[in-house]
Amino acid sequence: MSSKTVILVGGPSKGTRFRPLSLDIPKLLFPIAGKPMIYHHIEAAAKVPEMKEIILIGFFKETVLRKFIEETSKQLNISIRYINEDKVLGTAGGLFSFREQILEGSPKNIFVLHSDICCAFPLKDLLDFHNQHGRICTIMGTEIESKYANQYGCLVRDEKTAELLHYAEKPETFVSNLINCGVYVFSPQFFDVMGKTMVDLRTSGQNINTDYPEITRKGFDSERLRLEQDIFVPLAGTGTISVFPYIGFWRQIKNAGASVYCQELYLNHYAKTKPEVLKKADNIIGNVIIDPTASVDPTALIGPDVYIGPNVKIGKGVRIIHSIVLDQTEIKDHACVIYSIIGWQSLVGVWARIEGIPNYTPFLYSQDKRKGVTIFGSGAQANGEIIVSNCIVMPHKQLDRNYNNEIIL
Amino acid sequence: MKALILVGGFGTRLRPLTLSKPKPIVEFANKAMILHQIEALCKIGVNEVVLAVNYRPQLMSAYLQPYEEKLGIKISYSHETVPLGTAGPLALARDLLNDGEPFFVLNSDIICDFPFADLLAFHKNHGGEGTIMVTKVEEPSKYGVVVYKEETGEILKFVEKPQVYVGNKINAGVYIFNPSILDRIQPKPTSIEKEIFPAMAADNQLYCMQLEGFWMDVGQPKDFLSGMGLYLNSLKSKQPELLSTGTGIIGPVLIDPSSVIEPGCLIGPNVTIGPNCVIQEGARLINTTVLEGTTIGKNSWIKSTIIGWNSSIGKWVRMENTSVLGEDVHVSDELYINGGKILPHKSITSSIPEPEIIM
Numbered sequence: 043m044s045s046k047t048v049i050l051v052g053g054p055s056k057g058t059r060f061r062p063l064s065l066d067i068p069k070l071l072f073p074i075a076g077k078p079m080i081y082h083h084i085e086a087a088a089k090v091p092e093m094k095e096i097i098l099i100g101f102f103k104e105t106v107l108r109k110f111i112e113e114t115s116k117q118l119n120i121s122i123r124y125i126n127e128d129k130v131l132g133t134a135g136g137l138f139s140f141r142e143q144i145l146e147g148s149p150k151n152i153f154v155l156h157s158d159i160c161c162a163f164p165l166k167d168l169l170d171f172h173n174q175h176g177r178i179c180t181i182m183g184t185e186i187e188s189k190y191a192n193q194y195g196c197l198v199r200d201e202k203t204a205e206l207l208h209y210a211e212k213p214e215t216f217v218s219n220l221i222n223c224g225v226y227v228f229s230p231q232f233f234d235v236m237g238k239t240m241v242d243l244r245t246s247g248q249n250i251n252t253d254y255p256e257i258t259r260k261g262f263d264s265e266r267l268r269l270e271q272d273i274f275v276p277l278a279g280t281g282t283i284s285v286f287p288y289i290g291f292w293r294q295i296k297n298a299g300a301s302v303y304c305q306e307l308y309l310n311h312y313a314k315t316k317p318e319v320l321k322k323a324d325n326i327i328g329n330v331i332i333d334p335t336a337s338v339d340p341t342a343l344i345g346p347d348v349y350i351g352p353n354v355k356i357g358k359g360v361r362i363i364h365s366i367v368l369d370q371t372e373i374k375d376h377a378c379v380i381y382s383i384i385g386w387q388s389l390v391g392v393w394a395r396i397e398g399i400p401n402y403t404p405f406l407y408s409q410d411k412r413k414g415v416t417i418f419g420s421g422a423q424a425n426g427e428i429i430v431s432n433c434i435v436m437p438h439k440q441l442d443r444n445y446n447n448e449i450i451l
Numbered sequence: 452m453k454a455l456i457l458v459g460g461f462g463t464r465l466r467p468l469t470l471s472k473p474k475p476i477v478e479f480a481n482k483a484m485i486l487h488q489i490e491a492l493c494k495i496g497v498n499e500v501v502l503a504v505n506y507r508p509q510l511m512s513a514y515l516q517p518y519e520e521k522l523g524i525k526i527s528y529s530h531e532t533v534p535l536g537t538a539g540p541l542a543l544a545r546d547l548l549n550d551g552e553p554f555f556v557l558n559s560d561i562i563c564d565f566p567f568a569d570l571l572a573f574h575k576n577h578g579g580e581g582t583i584m585v586t587k588v589e590e591p592s593k594y595g596v597v598v599y600k601e602e603t604g605e606i607l608k609f610v611e612k613p614q615v616y617v618g619n620k621i622n623a624g625v626y627i628f629n630p631s632i633l634d635r636i637q638p639k640p641t642s643i644e645k646e647i648f649p650a651m652a653a654d655n656q657l658y659c660m661q662l663e664g665f666w667m668d669v670g671q672p673k674d675f676l677s678g679m680g681l682y683l684n685s686l687k688s689k690q691p692e693l694l695s696t697g698t699g700i701i702g703p704v705l706i707d708p709s710s711v712i713e714p715g716c717l718i719g720p721n722v723t724i725g726p727n728c729v730i731q732e733g734a735r736l737i738n739t740t741v742l743e744g745t746t747i748g749k750n751s752w753i754k755s756t757i758i759g760w761n762s763s764i765g766k767w768v769r770m771e772n773t774s775v776l777g778e779d780v781h782v783s784d785e786l787y788i789n790g791g792k793i794l795p796h797k798s799i800t801s802s803i804p805e806p807e808i809i810m
Contacts (some may be wrong), residue, residue, distance in 0.1 A: 359733035359750040
């Protein structure tokens with residue numbers, strides 16, 4: 043029962059909503075709860091028995107991911123490989139065109155994960171369910187509040203047989219409150235079905251694609267194929283796909299600010315599954331991860347839901363709540379950081395207040411521009427005693443006055 | 452000699468502080484506003500001060516009674532049942548004021564060096580019926596400007612909010628009059644500035660003297676804080692021994708000796724801390740008044756704020772932008788208060804990111 047995992051990582055142009063952080067690091071490597079975004083996926087995949095290989099498919103330069111792949115591969119003792127799509131193929135197009143590499147060694151099951159999601163990745167349960175129901179594809183679905191469901195792929199499932207009866211991607215009207223989590227498991231035969239569907243589509247010429255500007259720019263490519271709209275939609279109700287009902291935390295990591303909320307979910311999960319990674323001390327509240335190389339003054343009060351990265355320096359009487367503080371940043375005495383992401387090598391001066399205003403409903407990121415997580419790009423600096431509230435600060439800016447609700451270029 | 456202080460009404464501009472105390476006994480630089488004036492009057496031999504009040508005189512008399520003995524001065528109250536403006540109260544208090552000598556009249560909201568001796572000498576020298584003090588301002592177009600002869604100080608006219616520059620001296624709200632002024636005023640609502648002064652000037656009976664040094668009408672929070680800064684600055688040269696110095700202090704700062712400032716704080720400039728306050732470790736105060744019995748939590752940052760009596764501010768709180776907290780207000784840890792006006796006895800548990808009144 044050997045398995046492989048494919049993680050669809052996209053490319054630089056897919057990370058624009060993650061700016062300014064994606065100016066310094068590809069979105070998929072941004073640390074959430076102290077680990078790169080896709081480390082959580084890989085960690086879960088590596089735990090599945092007989093996991094032979096993890097394949098990342100995307101269109102980043104190979105060099106960007108090399109170090110992460112080497113380190114993670116060693117750390118989790120699993121083979122990880124990156125396949126660079128020379129041309130942008132779409133989610134299913136990539137899978138299909140690299141099917142030989144994916145199916146090499148004859149894995150029985152192929153997990154397919156989107157990179158920009160956060161959940162508990164119960165891959166073993168998903169696999170058991172997949173095998174029980176005997177279809178060649180299983181989609182992990184989760185129920186959310188009806189009013190948010192049309193932001194996602196909506197699944198209609200036969201309650202008795204668990205079959206996917208209908209699939210609608212971001213429908214305008216209500217279809218179902220069971221949504222696609224972006225976590226799948228395929229049997230090898232599913233690649234044949236994908237191939238056939240692709241041929242059908244090509245003949246009918248119906249796959250007009252507006253979601254991938256790269257594709258539109260490069261003109262028609264016969265191999266482009268989106269997993270959700272082009273494959274799941276026509277296959278729903280044909281006895282091909284099952285839906286695994288997942289109960290637990292799930293969220294899309296849509297933009298940089300979402301990392302703060304997703305971090306909170308992962309830290310809660312860690313509290314139950316591996317509490318040893320969480321720091322316990324008198325000046326820590328709730329779930330907090332502090333890199334061992336960081337120095338935190340004992341009079342600083344940290345938490346809940348905070349990550350403090352390597353070589354960060356936290357001064358006397360500092361307060362940090364619901365935030366991510368990245369490598370080599372210095373937070374000076376008495377400063378207060380709330381709902382913020384402080385990028386690499388940044389500086390927050392004495393008595394400065396860096397504050398975001400949380401804006402999430404559970405499954406929809408609010409459009410209210412007066413609310414949001416405050417984000418410092420790398421090397422940004424806030425002078426002492428200022429307040430920066432609900433702002434995005436581009437890398438290497440030095441702030442010497444108060445700012446509110448601004449993008450600071 | 453006698454003096455009349457125009458105390459007036461509810462002090463609405465200084466709310467929420469004046470919801471707990473009449474404005475004249477709200478502490479300005481750790482001393483009731485009216486005591487700054489009464490003490491200065493005492494120094495030049497005024498032996499009776501009449502307070503023209505139209506709101507809760509008993510609260511004030513209870514507060515001021517001990518000072519009568521301490522300062523050796525008689526304090527009387529002239530209670531207006533209807534507001535009489537700025538001149539009417541003089542007529543109402545006619546019998547209390549008229550002892551045949553010149554008497555002083557003051558607006559209660561103003562703070563300055565009160566050079567009453569110089570004013571008296573100047574007044575006696577020119578022999579006219581009245582003298583008003585004038586002060587130089589940057590933007591005369593906001594005020595009533597006094598136009599006078601440079602050589603003698605004789606006032607020619609008053610120009611209300613001039614659009615064309617006619618001068619930069621305005622009425623400072625400190626006067627001295629001969630008792631004969633009382634014949635010009637009836638005990639009915641009358642404005643001394645708009646009705647009585649122009650008539651006196653027309654009779655060549657009104658002079659002015661320029662006030663040296665600082666001056667501020669502290670009737671509203673923003674000016675209360677600016678006035679405090681000016682006052683503390685003047686203390687630097689006049690009574691430096693009253694001001695705090697040392698590590699963690701950026702002068703001028705006035706701290707009541709009964710208050711505790713924990714280590715690691717940075718206080719000043721322009722800060723007044725009243726009696727029995729505690730400023731916890733690592734707090735930062737700038738341009739702020741903290742009234743009696745208040746505690747400021749660790750690492751909080753407070754600028755341009757007035758904090759009412761017996762309040763408590765949590766840790767890592769940021770307050771700024773002329774926030775005013777009434778009596779017994781409690782602010783939870785880590786909040787941000789931007790220009791909040793908070794009424795007495797409130798507990799604040801969420802931030803006030805934009806200026807707002809919290810009922």
